[in-house]
Amino acid sequence: MNKTEKKHEVTQNACKLCTPLGACLALKGIKGAITLLHGSQGCSTYIRRYMISHFREPIDIASSNFSEDTAIFGGNSNLKTALTNIIKQYNPEVIGIPTTCLSETIGDDVNMIIKEYISENEDENLPEFITVSTPSYKGTHIDGFHETVRSVVSAVSGHPGEKSVNNSRINIFPGMVSAEDIRHLKEIISDFGLDYIMLPDYSETLDGQLWTDYKNIPEGGTSIDKIREMDSSAASVEFGKSLDGTESASRILSERSAVNTFNTGLPIGINETDKFMNILSEISGRGIPEKYLSERGRLIDAYADAHKYIFGVKAALYGEEDLVIGLASFLSEIGIIPVLCASGGNSGRFSEILFKAVPDLSPDETSVYSDADFSDIEEQIKFLKPDLIIGNSKGYSISRSTDIPLIRTGFPIHDRIGGQRILHLGYRGAQQLFDKAVNSVIEKRQDSSPVGYSYM
Amino acid sequence: MSKKLKDASTIKEEILKQYPPKVARKRSNAIVVNDPAIDQEILSNVRTIPGIITQRGCSYAGCKGVVLGPTRDIINITHGPIGCGFYSWLTRRNQTKPETEDSENYMPYCFSTDMQDDNIVFGGEKKLKAAIREAYDLFHPKGIAIFSTCPVGLIGDDVHAVARDMKEELGDCNVFGFSCEGYKGVSQSAGHHIANNQIFKHVVGRDNTVKEGKFKINLLGEYNIGGDGFVIDELFAKCGITVISTFSGNSTLGAFERSHTADLNLVMCHRSINYMAEMMETKYGIPWMKINFIGAKETAKSLRKIAQYFEDKELIETVEKVIAEEIQAVEETIKEIRPRTENKLAMIFVGGSRAHHYQGLFSELGMKTVSAGYEFGHRDDYEGRKVIPDIKVDADSRNIEELDVEKDPELYKERKSAADLKKLSDKGFEIADYIGMMPDMEKDTLVIDDISQYETEKLIEYYKPDVFCAGIKEKYAVQKMGIPLKQLHSYDYGGPYAGFKGAVNFYKDIDMMVNTSIWGLIKAPWEKEKQPEISANFVSGAV
Ligand code: SF4
Ligand code: SF4
Numbered sequence: 001m002n003k004t005e006k007k008h009e010v011t012q013n014a015c016k017l018c019t020p021l022g023a024c025l026a027l028k029g030i031k032g033a034i035t036l037l038h039g040s041q042g043c044s045t046y047i048r049r050y051m052i053s054h055f056r057e058p059i060d061i062a063s064s065n066f067s068e069d070t071a072i073f074g075g076n077s078n079l080k081t082a083l084t085n086i087i088k089q090y091n092p093e094v095i096g097i098p099t100t101c102l103s104e105t106i107g108d109d110v111n112m113i114i115k116e117y118i119s120e121n122e123d124e125n126l127p128e129f130i131t132v133s134t135p136s137y138k139g140t141h142i143d144g145f146h147e148t149v150r151s152v153v154s155a156v157s158g159h160p161g162e163k164s165v166n167n168s169r170i171n172i173f174p175g176m177v178s179a180e181d182i183r184h185l186k187e188i189i190s191d192f193g194l195d196y197i198m199l200p201d202y203s204e205t206l207d208g209q210l211w212t213d214y215k216n217i218p219e220g221g222t223s224i225d226k227i228r229e230m231d232s233s234a235a236s237v238e239f240g241k242s243l244d245g246t247e248s249a250s251r252i253l254s255e256r257s258a259v260n261t262f263n264t265g266l267p268i269g270i271n272e273t274d275k276f277m278n279i280l281s282e283i284s285g286r287g288i289p290e291k292y293l294s295e296r297g298r299l300i301d302a303y304a305d306a307h308k309y310i311f312g313v314k315a316a317l318y319g320e321e322d323l324v325i326g327l328a329s330f331l332s333e334i335g336i337i338p339v340l341c342a343s344g345g346n347s348g349r350f351s352e353i354l355f356k357a358v359p360d361l362s363p364d365e366t367s368v369y370s371d372a373d374f375s376d377i378e379e380q381i382k383f384l385k386p387d388l389i390i391g392n393s394k395g396y397s398i399s400r401s402t403d404i405p406l407i408r409t410g411f412p413i414h415d416r417i418g419g420q421r422i423l424h425l426g427y428r429g430a431q432q433l434f435d436k437a438v439n440s441v442i443e444k445r446q447d448s449s450p451v452g453y454s455y456m
Numbered sequence: 457m458s459k460k461l462k463d464a465s466t467i468k469e470e471i472l473k474q475y476p477p478k479v480a481r482k483r484s485n486a487i488v489v490n491d492p493a494i495d496q497e498i499l500s501n502v503r504t505i506p507g508i509i510t511q512r513g514c515s516y517a518g519c520k521g522v523v524l525g526p527t528r529d530i531i532n533i534t535h536g537p538i539g540c541g542f543y544s545w546l547t548r549r550n551q552t553k554p555e556t557e558d559s560e561n562y563m564p565y566c567f568s569t570d571m572q573d574d575n576i577v578f579g580g581e582k583k584l585k586a587a588i589r590e591a592y593d594l595f596h597p598k599g600i601a602i603f604s605t606c607p608v609g610l611i612g613d614d615v616h617a618v619a620r621d622m623k624e625e626l627g628d629c630n631v632f633g634f635s636c637e638g639y640k641g642v643s644q645s646a647g648h649h650i651a652n653n654q655i656f657k658h659v660v661g662r663d664n665t666v667k668e669g670k671f672k673i674n675l676l677g678e679y680n681i682g683g684d685g686f687v688i689d690e691l692f693a694k695c696g697i698t699v700i701s702t703f704s705g706n707s708t709l710g711a712f713e714r715s716h717t718a719d720l721n722l723v724m725c726h727r728s729i730n731y732m733a734e735m736m737e738t739k740y741g742i743p744w745m746k747i748n749f750i751g752a753k754e755t756a757k758s759l760r761k762i763a764q765y766f767e768d769k770e771l772i773e774t775v776e777k778v779i780a781e782e783i784q785a786v787e788e789t790i791k792e793i794r795p796r797t798e799n800k801l802a803m804i805f806v807g808g809s810r811a812h813h814y815q816g817l818f819s820e821l822g823m824k825t826v827s828a829g830y831e832f833g834h835r836d837d838y839e840g841r842k843v844i845p846d847i848k849v850d851a852d853s854r855n856i857e858e859l860d861v862e863k864d865p866e867l868y869k870e871r872k873s874a875a876d877l878k879k880l881s882d883k884g885f886e887i888a889d890y891i892g893m894m895p896d897m898e899k900d901t902l903v904i905d906d907i908s909q910y911e912t913e914k915l916i917e918y919y920k921p922d923v924f925c926a927g928i929k930e931k932y933a934v935q936k937m938g939i940p941l942k943q944l945h946s947y948d949y950g951g952p953y954a955g956f957k958g959a960v961n962f963y964k965d966i967d968m969m970v971n972t973s974i975w976g977l978i979k980a981p982w983e984k985e986k987q988p989e990i991s992a993n994f995v996s997g998a999v
Pocket of ligand 1: 018019020042043046099100101102135136137536537538539540541605606607
């Protein structure tokens with residue numbers, strides 16, 4: 001069974017968030033940046049609240065605060081007032097301005113308004129402005145995320161003039177991963193003796209420390225000046241097969257400045273992490289550091305130890321397409337069959353990319369569902385009867401009603417602590433996912449056994 | 457010994473200094489150094505200045521999320537792109553208890569028309585109709601409500617016409633729409649009003665069945681967050697008071713339909729529901745009275761007021777008995793905890809009533825509320841209903857419909873004569889009245905409307921409160937500064953906090969928060985070395 005068709009009009013319990021949320025998340029990875037959503041204040045408040053409930057960090061998102069009149073006559077003056085007030089209060093280095101459904105519907109030309117604003121305030125010391133078009137009636141949060149990364153790169157890269165290529169530095173576009181994932185990626189890249197420019201890098205801004213004095217913009221993130229230097233890096237590494245061949249940030253850099261691009265899947269599990277390690281090895285001209293070889297060794301040892309508990313176990317996955325593809329690749333290497341791969345997104349190529357990326361999967365065993373909502377996912381789960389569900393917090397009610405354990409990954413995780421610290425990537429991330437998956441299976445068996453063994 | 461409050465005007469000046477002059481002028485009127493002895497005006501329910509980060513939501517959030525969210529047997533369909541619906545999906549922790557295991561409960565569902573490009577260009581009415589049909593075929597609900605989001609208003613979809621058509625087509629399902637586009641009004645408050653109007657128009661008064669019971673009331677503005685409503689229901693049951701309908705915690709469509717058969721409306725959250733109380737009084741003759749079930753003292757007072765209203769000796773006695781029974785646990789807990797909480801400082805910035813209601817709980821612990829304000833209150837919530845005639849109606853308020861309500865020729869029934877009501881009023885019963893928060897706060901406390909993130913920081917620096925009450929949006933910013941934050945929207949998964957039982961829960965939670973040792977760990981020992989006194993708490997916590 002290989003479903004990809006949406007068959008209903010009403011979306012019941014969506015498995016996707018709206019486009020500007022992805023933009024807000026990506027903008028948190030830029031140093032000194034503040035986000036201003038161009039539209040009504042409700043969107044900002046909702047998106048802030050949602051991000052905060054996952055990251056448990058302060059997150060400020062301003063709004064140009066449309067009134068009924070603004071909605072009719074356009075948001076020009078509201079946007080300008082908002083900019084002035086933000087600059088005065090926050091003194092930011094960057095203001096990111098994603099649109100919302102409302103400003104897109106009325107057709108405000110944000111770029112033009114910004115141009116006007118800059119010329120009206122010539123004498124002021126203005127921050128960098130990044131505009132992104134993110135109507136939610138096109139695409140989902142992941143599209144907003146990638147679109148923002150692309151817009152940032154597009155806005156600041158490709159400056160004319162001589163540049164000398166820095167051979168020991170790479171650009172890295174990690175995609176929508178956790179704060180812990182980003183920290184781990186930095187560690188890996190540094191261990192190859194490479195320098196990096198990461199976009200976005202919200203590992204500190206969205207998983208920071210307690211403050212001794214209040215900071216109105218949290219520390220961390222990659223500075224715009226750094227991003228400007230991306231066009232002189234040795235190469236770009238971009239995660240996410242769904243981006244391959246699209247107008248992505250790395251593509252812009254390769255077109256404008258001939259920066260070599262490596263597009264690869266999210267490094268989840270051994271196979272995909274191996275590929276990433278090889279890429280770094282190729283760029284740096286160094287072998288894979290000992291530390292990772294031993295992590296890999298330990299991971300394989302764990303696979304061998306535990307494989308009898310999970311071989312043939314079935315799992316249902318949902319989330320952003322690239323995350324699901326990465327998880328499916330990992331699962332299939334440990335012998336778990338991903339019987340359902342669902343995504344609320346719809347790139348139109350999900351199924352094609354999945355089967356290509358994970359050749360071990362077969363359409364006979366794995367249903368692929370694009371543009372899915374949780375009513376679709378629930379229906380599939382009830383039919384396919386997996387042993388595990390893997391995805392964000394929103395699948396909890398299905399897990400509860402079917403009594404199938406849920407392993408929380410991705411975003412949003414708002415019914416557990418530490419969503420931002422879940423490690424998915426690298427051998428180390430695979431180790432943690434593996435332990436969780438195996439233990440969930442064991443725990444379920446233990447709990448339902450009449451004896452209740454405490455030794456295995 | 458009570459601590460002397462720090463001077464509030466100093467901090468007010470300091471806050472204003474940072475703003476551009478125009479903003480400073482406006483904010484100056486929204487920040488008031490309180491003096492309960494005099495009348496002072498506070499600027500509120502005005503549009504937040506663009507670029508100032510507010511905690512306010514939109515009118516859609518107030519309409520769908522707050523008022524209609526807790527009703528379990530209506531299917532709510534958000535008409536719009538996906539985000540608005542998604543973000544309001546089960547985020548308010550309202551609890552509900554269906555009569556039986558298979559009674560309807562649609563609260564865990566979030567329906568959206570999930571509008572796409574072509575719906576924005578060509579209109580979304582067709583899609584909306586199809587969605588209603590689908591939802592109906594799937595569940596056969598008694599009611600379907602449609603909520604408009606911002607883009608819908610702009611492209612001009614007529615949700616009310618769709619509702620009318622579909623109601624006719626489906627026959628046994630009450631379908632009604634809400635024009636609660638987020639750009640209407642200045643906060644969720646506009647959405648409350650819109651919700652009140654439509655429920656009143658399309659639902660209330662449709663079922664004349666009179667429930668058995670001597671003392672019949674509706675509880676308005678109680679949303680059963682964390683099970684508060686259950687505690688209050690239990691108290692009513694003990695006293696022999698019959699609840700016809702709650703607006704809208706643990707509610708059903710059927711209960712709303714019968715609500716006009718009650719003899720008294722009790723208003724808990726004045727801001728979100730006073731419209732309903734007024735309209736029901738005009739149309740059906742049901743008097744309303746402000747009560748408050750947050751805090752042990754207020755709970756006892758409210759129960760006594762209800763008993764007095766019904767002027768029934770037996771009820772008066774039962775109420776006294778119930779209070780005497782319940783107050784014991786309250787007093788014991790206070791006795792144990794108060795030595796640890798006495799004189800500590802609290803700040804409350806939340807909602808349209810909670811910032812007022814929760815001050816009682818703190819004072820029962822000997823704590824002082826030094827500063828408070830609402831997120832979406834109006835002047836009457838601060839200064840009392842007496843200022844309503846003087847409130848200026850601005851463009852944002854004017855676009856919210858005021859229903860023309862008249863006496864119902866058949867269903868209107870006078871419950872109490874005007875003279876009797878006046879007598880109760882004179883006794884301070886807040887009959888059709890609310891005195892507001894400011895008269896209840898001490899002199900020189902600071903009242904701030906629609907506080908911004910920046911003002912919050914300044915305030916905390918200045919007062920260094922022991923606990924800050926707000927919502928999840930403020931929570932982690934405040935805690936970064938080492939001040940514990942108590943969420944009063946969702947209770948941080950705690951609660952219930954209403955009634956006597958809830959008060960006990962609250963005392964314990966606050967004790968834990970203000971006396972936890974983790975705040976002592978913020979500075980590492982090597983950073984602390986030079987400080988002579990390291991608290992015992994800190995040392996034990998650090999090993
Ligand atoms: S209007 Fe658009 S941007 Fe705003 S919350 Fe809804 S879907 Fe998201
Ligand atoms: S689009 Fe409008 S209705 Fe939807 S969340 Fe934003 S402000 Fe509210």
